[in-house]
Amino acid sequence: MTSRMALFRDTYIYYLKNYYRSRSFYLMFSMAIIVSGLLTYLSFRYLNDLNRFAQSVNFVLSGTGAKEKILGYLWSFVLSSLPAFAAVFFGSPSISSEIETKTALHVFTLPIPRIILLLGKFFSSVTVTSIIVITYTLFEAAVFQYLFNSLIIQLLYSFLLTLLFVLSFSAVTFLISSLFNRNTYAYITALIIYLLVFNAATIMIELLYSVTPYYLLSDAASITSRVYIDIYFGISTSGSSPYPASNHLIILCSLVMFLYFIVSLGITAVIFERKEVK
């Protein structure tokens, strides 16, 4: 009997090959390169104009490290969106496509527990999403090292939290995918939930109760940029932010993301176990 660990390893490699050879991967990878390239160009070309740009949108920052912070803000803006789009791209069709394209007629009949199929596919999807994020982060690190001779430690923290976000949001996209038998519905639902439902809920809760709902994944994910830039748009400061990402907040947001990961993957496993191809 093949051990479960060996089965998981083989399944992970099997799916990973299919992911990294796919057009979806190359498309997303190209996007990451293009966006990184554009930001690199902006960083080098307009470094001395950054304060002027910031002032034009009432964003005043001066003193030591001001340019670094403004540039950090620009880079982190993309860093917080890129993993979300990549996760939707790779995660949303993960289970629905098995039914829609009928690959399930082959893999479901193999003597392998479905939980292993699910975990193998999930972690291979997380891997390719992470490759996209790593590509972007490497560009960012190289630019900051060259321009400011500093590989800021916040970038590392931010990157680790981004990986946690990739894990949690991928689990959510897998859960959404398990509810549908068609990829289009899964894609649209994942995007609507993340871009509209979460944002609408955040606005309503902030207006009604004057608190930021960190229990919503999109708000918990904002920690990835906060630990990095440590500043808020529209707030003038030359030193540390008046609203720094405290240790308490980092732990809270990490915990929320981890819970999304565990709960979403758990429910997905239950649904996937009962999934049928009629």
Place this chain on the structure above:
Amino acid sequence: MPIIEVENLSKSYGKLIALDSLNLSVQKGECIAMLGPNGAGKSTFLKIATNIVHPTSGTVKIGGVIVEHDPMGALEKVGPLVELPEFYPYLSGNEILDYVCRVKGASREEIKSETERLSTMLSMQDYIGRKCGQYSRGMKQRLALASAMVMDPDVLILDEPTFGLDPRGMREFIDIIININKKDSKTIIMSTHLISEAREIANRVIIMNKGKKMVDMKNERNVSMMRVTFSGPLNFGSFAYDGIEIVESGLDWATITTKNNDSNKDIILKLMNKGLEVKWVEPVNSIEKTYLDIVK
């Protein structure tokens, strides 16, 4: 002990009953063909037996293991080919077979030899290294059969295995299946729409309709049957000689059969010698006749 046991197996989709209390017992080495029109329940049964669909009630045991309770244990010795499965488009046929071998616990040497053996057996050497996204329907069907035959399973479950193949491919497939059943004494359950295929391959035929098993019959290939049309009204007395049996008759026709060694030609000559003017003779398959009686 039967290798496959099906007890009171039912499957419903809302109000639609796809499979209704199916009971079946399959002995080792049997080759069963399931016939029936679309929606008869054949594919539903095979999907339940291969863990693609879960039953509403009842059980399927393979090798004494209930598929729903322990799919891994039950499917370990099963080679399934259900409908026309698709494969991940960016993986090659070799990689698909490699993975199936690994899942079935093959060693590195076994993986290499199995992949070579199956690609040779199913004439896939020319394209086995290509990505599955470039495969034609027939190529995918061959890969699916190769995948089903990985590590020489005791039971083959084949759902319309020749569907989508060209006539030459169909012939090759049929020969392979017959060979597997006869030479290797493998147990085979297959569904098909083709009566000729069932007649040629199977030694037992099950006819299903509207989710129910209607007939479970032996495939007696040595019994010939034909429908004879005469020029005038039929005189039943003319058939009164040894070996001829009237299965069905009309005003000027009769479906007749013989259980001795008379060929169709001998029977016709005997009828003509009795003074009957034979206008038209049409061979009738007993499976075909039963099938048409049931689904009409």
